[in-house]
Amino acid sequence: MSSLHYWNYPTEIFCGPGALDALAERCSLLGMRNPLLVTDPGMLALEPLALLKAHLSDTGLPFGLFSDIASNPSMDDVRRGVAAFKAGNHDSLIALGGGSAMDAAKGISLAAIDAEGLERFEWSQVIAHYPTLADFPRLGLPRLVALPTTAGTGSELGREAVLTQSELNVKRVISHPELLPACVILDPVLTRGLPPTLTAATGMDALTHHIEAFCSPLYHPMSSGVAVEGVRLIQQHLVDAVSDGQNMAAREGMLVASAMAAVAFQKGLGGVHALAHPLGARYHKHHGLLNAILLPYVLIANQAAISFDIARLARYLELQQPDFNGFLDWVLDLRQRLGIPHSLQLIGINDEAASWVGEQALADISSSDTNACVLSAADYSQIFRNAVHGVLPGVTP
Ligand SMILES: [Zn+2]
Structure with a gap:
């Protein structure tokens, strides 16, 4: 400080x-x-x-x-x-x-x-x-x-x-x-006319913005506070906005959470976006969908650096298990309830370009100073392979 x-x-x-x-x-x-x-x-x-x-x-x-x-x-x-x-x-x-x-x-x-x-x-x-x-x-x-x-x-x-x-x-x-x-x-x-799949993917993009901003090591307590409440709004409203597009309270809650996320990520984004940017450019997949799939894999890669802060966030969300694993379970459960695929291969991406993806992710703006820990091109390549094949290291299915 x-x-x-x-x-x-x-x-x-x-x-x-x-x-x-x-x-x-x-x-x-x-x-x-x-x-x-x-x-x-x-x-x-x-x-x-x-x-x-x-x-x-x-x-x-x-x-x-x-x-x-x-x-x-x-x-x-x-x-x-x-x-x-x-x-x-x-x-x-x-x-x-x-x-x-x-x-x-x-x-x-x-x-x-x-x-x-x-x-x-x-x-x-x-x-x-x-x-x-x-x-x-x-x-x-x-x-x-x-x-x-x-x-x-x-x-x-x-x-x-x-x-x-x-x-x-x-x-x-x-x-x-x-x-x-x-x-x-x-x-x-x-x-209100946004289809459920896009509501889910865009909502997960907003969630990723809040989580990556919250975990960024840059010092910006105002943005950290915005991120915490933004995640809570998404916890409250995203499933309802997807299941009933006419629910104006849920739609408004998600609009506010999404806008707040842009305030939060003045603090920076991280490895999820560092990977999603080159993948979006190469495979032309929806940005929010890519983030939604990648998020748990990057959380695990960052675990040592973020587990203390994630536990604080989990307590604010009043999760039953207020620690890193409880938060990861909440993300995985939310993804499943929204119908988000678990792996990149389920949306037609294989791991042939893993080296290129790793290098591009390392060069991305979100990888520089703002991911929670330092990741190498090889680290990004491995996270990408895990996401292609649906492998969550350390998590028993
Ligand atoms: Zn994004």
């Missing part, structure tokens, strides 16, 4: 059923005159987009629509979005959707103002040149209002965008403080 710490907390948030009604007034107060609405193609026929378009039409705010993005948005998607932003003379952005729409909108915001921004503010450049948020140059990026339709990534409260560099099959994390949306609207009505 002897060194100095830089902490920064997020933005204005409107939360609850009907929070969408605040959108037009917020856009007006933020000086947004002609926003570009960014969403993913899967949203085009769905209720949230219809609700949002009706709301904007009622208020007379002109807007454009851009939906030409992949489920793991690429830098090419962003470049096409920038062209649409400029062609429509837009001055601001509204992101509607899950992490893909949020990250694409953030990328468009940055690249529209700074043609080199996606390279200048890539993570390896950021740690070399901008050690704290206060060190970044101010760019005057377009205002962004974020409306999540999933409860998982927390990207609406983040200053990062994860974009795939298609030619290399790698994900790049772009970071700038002005990527944080100026306003976030958490309306559970916008998430």
